[in-house]
Amino acid sequence: MSTEKEDIEARDATDTEEEEQSATENYESKKISLKTSDGEIFEIEENVAMQFQTVKTFFQDESVARDMVMPVPNVHSGELVKIIDFCTKSLDLNRKAEHEEVSKKELRKFNNDFVKDETTGNVMELTLAADYLNVDQMLGVLNQCVADRIKNKSVEYVRKLFGVESDFTPEEEQKLRDDYAWAFEGVDED
Numbered sequence: 001m002s003t004e005k006e007d008i009e010a011r012d013a014t015d016t017e018e019e020e021q022s023a024t025e026n027y028e029s030k031k032i033s034l035k036t037s038d039g040e041i042f043e044i045e046e047n048v049a050m051q052f053q054t055v056k057t058f059f060q061d062e063s064v065a066r067d068m069v070m071p072v073p074n075v076h077s078g079e080l081v082k083i084i085d086f087c088t089k090s091l092d093l094n095r096k097a098e099h100e101e102v103s104k105k106e107l108r109k110f111n112n113d114f115v116k117d118e119t120t121g122n123v124m125e126l127t128l129a130a131d132y133l134n135v136d137q138m139l140g141v142l143n144q145c146v147a148d149r150i151k152n153k154s155v156e157y158v159r160k161l162f163g164v165e166s167d168f169t170p171e172e173e174q175k176l177r178d179d180y181a182w183a184f185e186g187v188d189e190d
Helices: 005-028 053-060 079-099 099-116 120-132 136-150 155-162 168-179
Strands: 031-036 042-047 069-072
Touching: 031 053, 031 079, 053 079, 053 120, 053 136, 079 099, 079 120, 079 136, 099 136, 120 136, 136 155
Parallel strands: 031 069
Antiparallel strands: 031 042
């Protein structure tokens, strides 16, 4: 038999859970509209859009109405679709990860799989878009991907990838290669 106190505590816990679920559903049902550089308008669930710090800051201004379409001129629609997918999936996985250890593994797997089939050029474009929108979790995944892709690569490869021109003369560069030969050992072929 349960005591009256236990019954009241159980009802209070159930009421709190229902209130939290209702608040979450309300939050998810609201939409934020974003207009990309190529003119497409996306309606995104507010809880997903608020993962974009740029959007969050924009809508914190009291003079901005929630139904206003926010321009994101540095983001193309193709990139925004991927960012929305990433944020939606990671939001779901993060919620699960709070309660289950298995979901943390799923989140790591999702992060790895997200960039696995992307070209380096696409990863760079996504990085610029995620940086503009200030999506920290995605930036971490993308930056790690770039770091992994330039690991053990030649100076020439990295320069070409990032569009950096050498400001050394051929003689200066050769002297650096001679003085720091150890830094050029074990470099993968491009």
